[in-house]
Amino acid sequence: xxxxxxxxxxxxxxxxxxxxxxxxxxxxxxxxxxxxxxxxxxxxxxxxxxxxxxxxxxxxxxxxxxxxxxxxxxxxxxxxxxxxxxxxxxxxxxxxxxxxxxxxxxxxxxxxxxx
Amino acid sequence: xxxxxxxxxxxxxxxxxxxxxxxxxxxxxxxxxxxxxxxxxxxxxxxxxxxxxxxxxxxxxxxxxxxxxxxxxxxxxxxxxxxxxxxxxxxxxxxxxxxxxxxxxxxxxxxxxxxxx
Numbered sequence: 724x725x726x727x728x729x730x731x732x733x734x735x736x737x738x739x740x741x742x743x744x745x746x747x748x749x750x751x752x753x754x755x756x757x758x759x760x761x762x763x764x765x766x767x768x769x770x771x772x773x774x775x776x777x778x779x780x781x782x783x784x785x786x787x788x789x790x791x792x793x794x795x796x797x798x799x800x801x802x803x804x805x806x807x808x809x810x811x812x813x814x815x816x817x818x819x820x821x822x823x824x825x826x827x828x829x830x831x832x833x834x835x836x837x838x
Numbered sequence: 839x840x841x842x843x844x845x846x847x848x849x850x851x852x853x854x855x856x857x858x859x860x861x862x863x864x865x866x867x868x869x870x871x872x873x874x875x876x877x878x879x880x881x882x883x884x885x886x887x888x889x890x891x892x893x894x895x896x897x898x899x900x901x902x903x904x905x906x907x908x909x910x911x912x913x914x915x916x917x918x919x920x921x922x923x924x925x926x927x928x929x930x931x932x933x934x935x936x937x938x939x940x941x942x943x944x945x946x947x948x949x950x951x952x953x954x955x
Contacts, residue, residue, distance in 0.1 A: 756942075764877075764927060768942040779942050813883060825871055825933065827943060829883035 726750050727830035729814050735836045736804055743800045744833045746814030753819045754778075755797035756827060757789060760811040772797055773819070804837045811835070840865045842932050844946035851920045852954055858905075859915045859949045861930030867891075869935040872906065872913045873943065878926040886928070889913065920953045927951070 727748045736742055748755065756779075757769040771779035772791040786802040801808060814830040842863045851857035863872070874886040889897045889906050896904050901918045917924055930946040 758943075764948050766929065766943075766945040768944075771942060781942075811881065815883075825935070825941060826873070826885060826888055828885065829875075832881045832883075834881075 727814055727816055727828055729812075729830040729833050731833060732831060733834050733836075735838065737838055738804055738806060740804050741800070741802045742804060742835070743798055744812055744814075744835075746797045746799070746830055748795055748814075748816040748828075748830075750816055750818070750828065752816035752828075753794060754817045755791065755794075756815040756817075757797065757799050758813040758815060758829075760813060760832070762810070766813070770797075770799075801835075806837050809835055809837045840867070840932050840934065840944050842930055842944050842946040844928075844930055844949050846949045847947070848950045848952070850952040850954055851917075853920055853922060855920055856916060856918045857920055857951065859917075859928050859930075859951065861913045861915070861946055863911050863913065863930075863932045863946075865911070865932065865934070867934050871933045871935065872904075873931040873933070874902070874904070874913075874915045875929045875931060875945075876924075876926045877929065877948075878923075883929075887915065917951075922953050922955060925951060925953045 730745045754773045756771045760766045769783050770789040775791045788800045791797045811832045813832045815827040817827045870891045872889045876884045876886050887899045903916045905914045927948045929948050931943040933941045
């Protein structure tokens, strides 16, 4: 029944480690996104993929690498984690046609804490 | 570049009363979308309402309605008959129309709404 799911929901790790967050949507949407919500709750887009192609790449350190193996999945890999990477990361997806086109539906978020 | 401003960091309302959350935005685009999202303590981002800029009629969803003033670049959210479950952070967001490729949401800073019994 889940629409947009993310794993894990919580991630605690040490500085310098590499970690991945996975996202899956079962809505049949063509476009998927990653957003970052900082400690002041400000939300900002990081990446967007449309049919497995990268279409939005905001100013994000190249330690962050998204990967979309298929339309339903968009994973986020982070190398050499830093304290400033601590945040909540949201995955979202949207259809590109139909009545709800361009409306983004969010996953539950992954809270990342870097120690 | 587009910006979205929510000038009320916190608001409170008594249960069953009406409250209006403000949002203004800046853009030179003519074709775009505006959204209100709700984020309760559970952290989930929930779509409340959406407005297409080309539509003059204000969007409504049950107890939620907007006052969209395109010339003034204003997009306020009215919540009628407030319920305890409406307690949440509310985000206003702008998105430029990008055809069939989706687009990035530009969010305001959020308004923390508390509904008091």
